Structures are given as C-alpha cells and as structure tokens.
Amino acid sequence: xxxxxxxxxxxxxxxxxxxxxxxxxxxxxxxxxxxxxxxxxxxxxxxxxxxxxxxxxxxxxxxxxxxxxxxxxxxxxxxxxxxxxxxxxxxxxxxxxxxxxxxxxxxxxxxxxxxxxxxxxxxxxxxxxxxxxxxxxxxxxxxxxxxxxxxxxxxxxxxxxxxxxxxxxxxxxxxxxxxxxxxx
Numbered sequence: 001x002x003x004x005x006x007x008x009x010x011x012x013x014x015x016x017x018x019x020x021x022x023x024x025x026x027x028x029x030x031x032x033x034x035x036x037x038x039x040x041x042x043x044x045x046x047x048x049x050x051x052x053x054x055x056x057x058x059x060x061x062x063x064x065x066x067x068x069x070x071x072x073x074x075x076x077x078x079x080x081x082x083x084x085x086x087x088x089x090x091x092x093x094x095x096x097x098x099x100x101x102x103x104x105x106x107x108x109x110x111x112x113x114x115x116x117x118x119x120x121x122x123x124x125x126x127x128x129x130x131x132x133x134x135x136x137x138x139x140x141x142x143x144x145x146x147x148x149x150x151x152x153x154x155x156x157x158x159x160x161x162x163x164x165x166x167x168x169x170x171x172x173x174x175x176x177x178x179x180x181x182x183x184x
Contacts, residue, residue: 006173009166016159023152030148035083038090042076045069091143095136102129 023030049069053062079086105126109119136143 006166006170009162009169011166013159013162013164013166016155016162020152020156020159023148023155027145027148027152030151031087031144032083034090034148034151035079035086038086039076039079042072042079046072046076087144088140091136091140091147094147095133095140095143098129098133098136102126102131102133105129 046069049065049072053065053069103126105122108114109122109126114122136146
C-alpha cells in the first residue's frame with residue numbers, strides 16, 4: 001500500500017512539473033485555459049441552479065435560482081465568445097480580492113491578544129497583498145501573465161513537495177518493512 005501511494009505522489013508531482021513547463025512556455029495559453037475553466041464552472045453552476053430551481057417548492061426561490069442560472073449561462077457564453085475581456089475581468093476580480101484581503105489582514109493585526117511578531121506578519125502579508133492588487137489594477141494585461149506565472153510558481157512548489165513526500169513515504173515504507181521483518 002505504501003508503495004502505490006508513494007508512486008501516486010511522485011507521479012502527481014511530475015505531472016505538476018510538466019504543467020509548470022507548459023505554463024512557463026505558453027503563459028497566454030494558460031490564461032486562455034483559466035478563462036475556459038471559468039466558463040465550464042459557469043455552465044456547471046447554471047445547471048445546478050436550474051436543478052435547485054425545479055426542486056424548490058416555492059415560487060420565490062424558483063425565480064431566483066433560474067435568474068442566477070441564466071446569469072451563469074450568460075457569463076459562460078461571454079467567457080467563450082470574448083476570452084480577452086473575460087481574462088481582464090478575472091484579473092480585476094483578483095485585484096479587488098487582493099486589496100480587500102490585504103486590508104482585512106492589516107485589520108487582523110490589531111486584534112486583541114496578538115503578539116508583536118504575529119502583528120508584524122499580518123501587516124507585512126496585508127501590505128504585500130495590497131501592493132499586488134495595486135499592480136494588477138495598474139497593469140491588468142501584464143497582471144494576467146503575472147497570474148499565470150504565479151500559478152506556475154505555486155505549481156512547481158506543489159509538484160516538488162509531492163515528489164519529496166512520495167520519496168519520503170517510499171523510504172519510510174522500506175524502513176517500516178525492514179523493522180517488521182526483523183521483529184517477526
């Protein structure tokens with residue numbers, strides 16, 4: 001069992017590194033892929049909203065869920081028909097999220113009971129997040145490529161960590177088996 005899990009982790013890590021190579025080689029393709037994933041999400045959510053509408057016993061939720069489903073459907077179609085503007089909107093949404101999230105992190109730094117080190121980390125993280133949001137707002141076209149490259153950076157760290165975990169698990173499994181064999 002340990003060998004198959006470790007092999008799975010190693011293969012997932014290698015796959016993540018292959019994805020990183022693709023992201024770094026073609027960041028524009030990555031942006032398009034993210035837009036397509038958003039469109040797929042919107043279409044799936046439209047279907048789920050329709051299911052919720054037709055499973056509701058009252059008229060109010062039916063209308064609300066149908067309107068949300070139509071909005072999701074429209075967002076998916078717009079993403080497919082106009083991927084460029086959709087990518088821009090997605091970058092702006094991330095920028096808004098970064099600024100608001102950074103503001104909350106700075107506010108959390110002043111919560112009661114936080115140590116000075118924790119406060120400093122919250123403030124630093126908040127400032128970095130706000131700076132990231134401001135950069136995305138100021139250069140959204142470059143921001144889309146930056147998001148693709150950040151996705152690549154995250155994926156390479158994730159892939160390497162999976163490979164390390166798989167190798168460690170395999171080594172631990174061998175050690176465990178050798179100890180169990182000696183005890184028997």
